[in-house]
Structure formats: structure tokens, C-alpha cells
Amino acid sequence: MNLISARNLFLLVVILSLQTHLGSIIQRLIPLCHASPHTLRHTHYQNIAISRRAAALQASPENPDDIFLSTTPYWLNQTLDHFDPQGSPKFPQRFFEYLGFFKAPHGPIFLTICGESTCPGILNDYIAVLAKRFGAAIVTLEHRYYGFSYPFEDLSTKNLKYLNSKQALSDLATFRNHYQDLINARYHRSSTIADNAWVTFGGSYAGALSAWFRLKFPHLTRGSLASSAIVNAIQDYFAFDQQVAKSIGPKCTQALQAVKANVNHSMRKNATLLKSMFGAELIKNDADFLSLLADSTALAAQYGFQDLLCKPLVKSFDTKKNMLVAYQTYVKNTIYDGFGINPIDYNRDNMKNATLAGPNSGSRLWTYQFCTEFGLLQAAPPTNSLRFSQLSSKYYLDLCSYIFGEETTPNSDATNLYYGGNDIAGSRILFTNGAQDPWRHASKQVSTQSEPVIVVDCQNCAHCVDLSGCPQFPFHPQGDASLCKPRDSIDKARILIEDYINLWITS
Numbered sequence: 001m002n003l004i005s006a007r008n009l010f011l012l013v014v015i016l017s018l019q020t021h022l023g024s025i026i027q028r029l030i031p032l033c034h035a036s037p038h039t040l041r042h043t044h045y046q047n048i049a050i051s052r053r054a055a056a057l058q059a060s061p062e063n064p065d066d067i068f069l070s071t072t073p074y075w076l077n078q079t080l081d082h083f084d085p086q087g088s089p090k091f092p093q094r095f096f097e098y099l100g101f102f103k104a105p106h107g108p109i110f111l112t113i114c115g116e117s118t119c120p121g122i123l124n125d126y127i128a129v130l131a132k133r134f135g136a137a138i139v140t141l142e143h144r145y146y147g148f149s150y151p152f153e154d155l156s157t158k159n160l161k162y163l164n165s166k167q168a169l170s171d172l173a174t175f176r177n178h179y180q181d182l183i184n185a186r187y188h189r190s191s192t193i194a195d196n197a198w199v200t201f202g203g204s205y206a207g208a209l210s211a212w213f214r215l216k217f218p219h220l221t222r223g224s225l226a227s228s229a230i231v232n233a234i235q236d237y238f239a240f241d242q243q244v245a246k247s248i249g250p251k252c253t254q255a256l257q258a259v260k261a262n263v264n265h266s267m268r269k270n271a272t273l274l275k276s277m278f279g280a281e282l283i284k285n286d287a288d289f290l291s292l293l294a295d296s297t298a299l300a301a302q303y304g305f306q307d308l309l310c311k312p313l314v315k316s317f318d319t320k321k322n323m324l325v326a327y328q329t330y331v332k333n334t335i336y337d338g339f340g341i342n343p344i345d346y347n348r349d350n351m352k353n354a355t356l357a358g359p360n361s362g363s364r365l366w367t368y369q370f371c372t373e374f375g376l377l378q379a380a381p382p383t384n385s386l387r388f389s390q391l392s393s394k395y396y397l398d399l400c401s402y403i404f405g406e407e408t409t410p411n412s413d414a415t416n417l418y419y420g421g422n423d424i425a426g427s428r429i430l431f432t433n434g435a436q437d438p439w440r441h442a443s444k445q446v447s448t449q450s451e452p453v454i455v456v457d458c459q460n461c462a463h464c465v466d467l468s469g470c471p472q473f474p475f476h477p478q479g480d481a482s483l484c485k486p487r488d489s490i491d492k493a494r495i496l497i498e499d500y501i502n503l504w505i506t507s
């Protein structure tokens with residue numbers, strides 16, 4: 001088995017560090033849900049958000065402590081296959097801790113779950129605000145295969161078979177007990193007294209992990225915050241496109257339909273010319289190019305920056321100016337230059353490349369996860385689709401088998417059977433959602449006594465709004481709420497969140 005030993009990994013980290021400068025060091029330090037899109041090229045965007053942050057830091061150095069409470073990594077020998085009765089090899093998994101707010105030795109411990117990206121450390125974010133309030137320690141574990149916690153050097157499909165949410169949850173359980181032992185030893189805390197009160201947090205996919213952790217290991221956590229948690233593995237997720245249209249509003253939708261007609265026309269005239277207008281001539285497959293355009297639109301709704309898309313587009317629509325140029329300007333300025341997306345990443349051959357494990361391979365890894373476990377294919381709905389009808393379920397399924405091999409197809413039903421989907425039957429799980437987030441329909445929306453739901457309803461209330469504020473681009477780690485309209489929608493939600501956490505750790 002081609003497992004990386006901890007020693008080799010250490011060497012790799014040293015080599016990478018030697019090659020790097022401040023910018024790319026921070027580039028490896030990625031946030032959670034703060035820029036955690038579930039568009040196809042998911043993790044990639046997170047890397048971008050942080051690299052832009054790093055560039056800003058270089059231009060005007062400030063104290064990195066403002067962003068991170070800790071970036072000192074620790075390592076755990078993790079079991080590769082938790083379900084192999086014969087025993088299993090280990091791989092090195094990275095974690096971080098911050099004890100600056102901890103009321104030692106009996107204070108609560110907040111486990112911030114890291115999802116489908118490199119885990120940078122402990123962010124100085126809204127969870128830190130909560131930790132301070134409750135005197136909690138903060139710990140976070142990098143998700144297996146992502147960042148530096150990879151078991152195999154190459155990411156060929158056969159090596160990805162231990163990449164799934166079940167293994168990830170068992171990693172978290174193992175880590176939770178490992179860290180409790182560390183705390184007991186460090187503070188000479190007797191292991192015969194009750195464990196510290198653990199609370200789990202996560203957003204987006206990590207939000208689902210947070211909910212499922214409480215569901216599967218209720219004895220290991222007192223409660224879970226599940227922000228924009230995609231617990232419902234819907235195979236054909238039409239509601240994504242429909243919600244994007246709703247969030248940007250009818251006028252902007254109308255303008256985008258006009259853009260679509262222009263794109264269709266230009267595409268049939270000369271596809272190469274059209275692609276080169278978007279700096280995307282290297283994307284060979286036409287539908288891959290259309291998927292880049294669909295993501296460019298969806299990101300505005302997902303991160304609460306509709307104004308940047310819609311204001312110039314509607315203006316151009318009203319004055320009958322060239323719509324395509326207005327849209328191209330938005331894609332170039334906001335999506336490429338602002339968000340940092342590189343169109344070539346939409347070329348399917350790039351995701352097929354299994355050469356390297358490491359911090360830049362997140363896009364292949366997340367694609368594998370939705371191509372096997374979740375589905376959530378952002379397929380064009382049968383009617384009134386905002387995206388091109390070519391982006392059908394078949395398009396996404398073909399992409400999965402092109403990248404990972406013939407048999408690769410999402411088993412959403414099995415995932416929902418295992419966790420319950422929207423009927424998840426847990427307790428002390430608080431679901432939070434942004435009213436304008438296109439992912440909200442894959443989350444729990446109906447409140448029950450044991451699994452309350454808060455939908456934060458405001459203009460710009462997007463993905464993980466409770467943790468990240470509005471809008472979530474440019475990236476504000478502290479979760480700036482000042483642009484949420486009305487602002488008190490999020491303030492009220494945060495008061496409720498505190499009340500629930502208080503209830504969990506005191507009873």
C-alpha cells in the first residue's frame with residue numbers, strides 16, 4: 001500500500017515550506033465555510049479566497065493573528081479504514097488547537113469541523129467569538145485526503161475508496177477521544193470524571209458532518225451547530241438553479257435569459273471566438289464552458305454579492321446595450337479577478353489528472369465525493385432554467401464517469417438511507433440556513449423540538465450566513481453582519497445560537 005509515512009510527510013512539508021513565501025504559506029491556510037461554495041469546483045474557490053487574502057496581507061502586512069488564532073499543526077496517526085475488522089494501516093492527520101479562551105480544565109471544547117478543503121488552522125471567526133463567550137477550547141481536524149492529511153501520494157480512483165463521510169465521522173470520533181485524553185493528561189484531569197462538554201460546529205458539507213456526528217455519536221458531543229448543512233443527498237438538485245433565480249430576482253433573471261440567448265447565438269456561430277472572449281479558449285468541451293458560466297452566475301447568489309452581477313446587467317438590459325459585454329465584464333472583474341477563478345479548471349481533463357495529492361487537489365477530491373456519495377447535481381430544471389439545458393443530470397453523470405471511471409455514479413439513496421436525509425432523527429442539532437442560499441433546499445428546513453431550524457431571512461443572506469455574515473465576498477473571517485439587510489435578522493439568529501449552546505453545555 002502506497003501510504004505516506006509521517007516522516008515523508010514531514011519532509012514534504014519542509015520542502016514545500018522552503019519553496020514558499022508568505023503568500024503561499026497562507027494560501028495553504030484555508031478557511032472553513034467562509035468561502036465554501038458547493039458549486040462543482042468547490043474547494044478551489046476556498047483556496048482562492050485565502051490566496052487573495054494572502055495577497056492583500058502582502059500588500060499591506062497586518063498581524064496574521066487577526067485572521068488565525070493558531071496555525072501550529074499537530075499530528076495524529078489515524079486509522080485508514082475504520083471498518084476493516086482485520087486492522088488497518090495508519091496515516092498522518094493534521095489538527096489544530098487554541099486554548100486562549102479555555103477555562104481550564106473543565107471548560108467546554110468546541111470542535112470546528114473542517115470540510116472539503118485544506119484546513120488552515122483556527123480562524124479568528126464567529127466561532128471564536130462564541131468560544132470566548134463560553135470559555136471554550138477550540139480544536140479542528142483536517143478532513144482526510146484534503147490539505148496535508150492525505151494517505152496516498154497519488155489520487156487514482158482506487159486510492160480514493162476511503163474518502164467518504166462515514167470514514168470522516170469515525171476520524172472525528174477517534175480524534176475527539178484522543179484530544180480528550182490529551183486534555184486530561186495536560187491538566188492532570190482525572191479520566192474518571194465526566195469529559196468536558198464538547199460541541200461540534202460546521203458549515204456546508206462540514207455542516208452535514210456536524211449534524212451527522214451528533215446523530216451517530218451522541219455520547220461524544222452535547223450538541224451540534226449545522227450551518228447550511230447539506231444533509232439531504234438529492235440526486236438531481238434542480239432547486240439549486242431555481243433558488244439562484246429567486247435570489248437574484250425577476251429583473252436580473254430576465255437580463256440573464258437575454259445573455260443566454262446571446263451566448264447560444266455566438267456559440268453556434270463560432271464557439272472558439274466566444275470562449276476566447278471569456279479567456280476560456282482552452283476549455284475543449286462546450287458544456288464545460290457553459291458550466292463555468294453557470295457557476296459564475298450562481299456564486300453571486302451563493303455568496304450574497306448579487307448586486308455586482310445584477311446592477312450592471314439590468315442597466316445594460318434596460319438601455320439595450322450589448323448584454324454579452326456586460327456579462328463578460330462581470331465574469332472577468334468579479335469572478336476571475338475578484339474571486340480568482342481560473343477558467344482552465346473547468347477543463348475536465350484537469351480534474352482527471354490524479355498525479356498529485358496535496359493542498360491543490362481539493363477539486364478532484366470534492367468531485368469524487370459528490371460523484372459517489374451525494375449527487376446534488378446542479379442540473380438544469382426542466383422548465384425556466386437559468387443555466388443552459390445542456391447542463392443536465394446526464395452531463396454531470398458523464399463527467400463523473402469521465403473523471404473517475406465508468407462505474408462512478410452517486411449513490412444518493414444509500415446516503416439518505418444511512419443518515420435519514422431531511423428526516424434525520426437526531427437531537428440537539430441546530431440547523432441554520434440563509435434564505436437566499438441555493439443550497440438551503442438540501443438542508444433541513446422544518447423545525448422540530450429536538451432539531452430546531454433557523455432560516456436567516458435577509459437581503460444577502462447566503463451560504464453559512466450565521467457564521468460568515470453578508471456578503472461573504474470579499475472574505476471577512478469575523479463574519480461581518482453589517483451588510484445583512486435587515487441586520488437584526490442575523491443578530492437575532494446569533495442570540496438564539498448562543499442560547500442553544502448554553503443549554504447544551506449546562507444540561
Ligand SMILES: *[C@@H]1O[C@H](CO)[C@@H](O)[C@H](O)[C@H]1NC(C)=O
Nearest residue numbers: 006074075076077078090092
Ligand atoms: C505515528 O506512528 C509512527 C510509527 O509508529 C510513530 O513513529 C509516530 O511517532 C506516530 N506519530 C504520532 C503523532 O503519534
Ligand SMILES: *[C@@H]1O[C@H](CO)[C@@H](O)[C@H](O)[C@H]1NC(C)=O
Nearest residue numbers: 269270271272273274276281
Ligand atoms: C472562429 O474564431 C476564431 C478565433 O477568432 C478564428 O480563428 C476562426 O477562424 C473562426 N472560425 C470560423 C469558422 O469563423
Ligand SMILES: *[C@@H]1O[C@H](CO)[C@@H](O)[C@H](O)[C@H]1NC(C)=O
Nearest residue numbers: 349350351352353354355356
Ligand atoms: C497532471 O498534472 C501534473 C502536475 O501538475 C503535470 O505535470 C502533468 O503533465 C499532468 N498530466 C496530464 C496528463 O495532464
Ligand SMILES: *[C@@H]1O[C@H](CO)[C@@H](O)[C@H](O)[C@H]1NC(C)=O
Nearest residue numbers: 260261264265268388389390
Ligand atoms: C439555442 O437556440 C436554438 C435555436 O433557437 C434552440 O433550439 C436551442 O435549444 C438553444 N440552446 C440552448 C442551450 O438554449
